[in-house]
Amino acid sequence: MRRPLVGALTTLLLAGAGVAGAGTATAATPQGDSPASPAKAAPARAQAASAQAVSATGPAAAAKPKAVDFAGTVALSNCSGSLIRLPGSGDNDPALVLSNGHCLETGMPGAGEVITDQPSSRTFSLLNSTAGKVATLRATKVSYATMTDTDISLYELNTTYARIKQQYGINALSLSADHPTAGTAIKVVSGYWKRIYSCNADGFVHELREGDWTWKDSLRYTPSCNTIGGTSGSPVVDANTGKVVAVNNTGNESGERCTMNNPCEVDENGQVTVRKGINYAQQTYGIAKCFAVGNKLDLDLPGCELPRPTEEDVLS
Numbered sequence: 001m002r003r004p005l006v007g008a009l010t011t012l013l014l015a016g017a018g019v020a021g022a023g024t025a026t027a028a029t030p031q032g033d034s035p036a037s038p039a040k041a042a043p044a045r046a047q048a049a050s051a052q053a054v055s056a057t058g059p060a061a062a063a064k065p066k067a068v069d070f071a072g073t074v075a076l077s078n079c080s081g082s083l084i085r086l087p088g089s090g091d092n093d094p095a096l097v098l099s100n101g102h103c104l105e106t107g108m109p110g111a112g113e114v115i116t117d118q119p120s121s122r123t124f125s126l127l128n129s130t131a132g133k134v135a136t137l138r139a140t141k142v143s144y145a146t147m148t149d150t151d152i153s154l155y156e157l158n159t160t161y162a163r164i165k166q167q168y169g170i171n172a173l174s175l176s177a178d179h180p181t182a183g184t185a186i187k188v189v190s191g192y193w194k195r196i197y198s199c200n201a202d203g204f205v206h207e208l209r210e211g212d213w214t215w216k217d218s219l220r221y222t223p224s225c226n227t228i229g230g231t232s233g234s235p236v237v238d239a240n241t242g243k244v245v246a247v248n249n250t251g252n253e254s255g256e257r258c259t260m261n262n263p264c265e266v267d268e269n270g271q272v273t274v275r276k277g278i279n280y281a282q283q284t285y286g287i288a289k290c291f292a293v294g295n296k297l298d299l300d301l302p303g304c305e306l307p308r309p310t311e312e313d314v315l316s
Contacts, residue, residue, distance in 0.1 A: 180283065
C-alpha cells in the first residue's frame with residue numbers, strides 16, 4: 001500500500017515527476033466524491049498508460065469469455081469499487097458497494113481492527129458500460145471493513161438494487177460464492193482510472209504480509225495485470241462467468257521484503273518469497289456467508305469466517 005494521498009502528492013511535486021508502483025493506491029478527487037484520507041496516490045505514468053492491458057493466455061483462456069465492461073463499477077475519491085449483489089440479495093434490499101478496507105474515508109484500519117455498522121455519507125460515482133458517470137450514489141453506513149486477514153470495505157447505500165436499475169439502467173455485479181481456481185482468466189476493472197486489466201489468476205498465497213498487516217489466501221495475478229495507484233478496490237471479475245471473485249489491493253513495487261508497498265508471500269512453512277512487480281487481490285467468496293436476508297451483516301452465521309470486532313473496536 002502507498003502513503004496517504006496528500007503526502008504522496010507533495011512528494012511527487014517536490015521530486016518533480018515521481019513514479020509509483022502498483023500497491024493499494026488512490027488518486028485525485030473526482031467531482032461528487034468525499035475527500036480522500038487513506039490509500040495510495042496515483043502515479044503520473046497512469047495518464048499515459050494504455051486503456052487496457054494485453055490479455056494473458058492460460059488454461060482458462062480457451063473458454064469463451066463474458067463481455068466485461070465498466071457497468072456497475074464505481075469511482076471513489078481515492079480508489080475504485082463496485083456495486084455488488086450477494087447470492088442471497090433481493091431486488092429491494094439496500095445495495096452494497098465493495099472496495100478495500102484501506103480506502104476508508106476515515107483512514108486505514110489498524111492490524112486487528114474490524115469496523116461494523118459505522119455511519120457514513122460517502123458518495124460514489126456509478127459508471128455505465130462505457131465508463132460514463134450516470135449517478136452519484138450515497139452510503140448510509142460502513143457495514144463492514146477491515147485490513148485483517150483480508151482488505152475489504154462494504155458500504156450500505158440509501159437506495160436499493162431495484163431503484164438503481166429503474167433510475168439508471170445499471171445492474172449490480174454478482175459476487176461469486178465459489179473459490180476461484182488457478183489459471184482462470186480475470187479482469188481487474190478500475191472505475192477510478194476507467195481502465196481494464198486482463199490476465200490470469202496465477203495462484204494463491206497462504207499469507208501475504210505488508211507492513212503491520214497480514215492477509216490470507218490472497219490471489220496472485222500473472223504479470224500483465226500491472227495495476228497502479230487508484231486501482232485499489234477494483235473488482236476482479238472472472239472473465240468466464242462475469243462474477244466478482246476478488247478485490248484488487250496491493251503489489252510489490254521495489255522488491256523490498258514485507259514492507260509498505262512491498263508485500264511478501266509466506267508459505268505454510270514460513271518460507272518468504274518476494275516477487276517484485278507482481279500484484280495481488282483479496283478473495284471475496286467468503287463475504288456471502290456473513291450476510292443474512294436483507295443484506296444484513298451477521299458474523300455469527302454458520303460458515304462466516306470474516307474477522308470479528310474486538311471489545312476495543314466495539315467501545316471505540
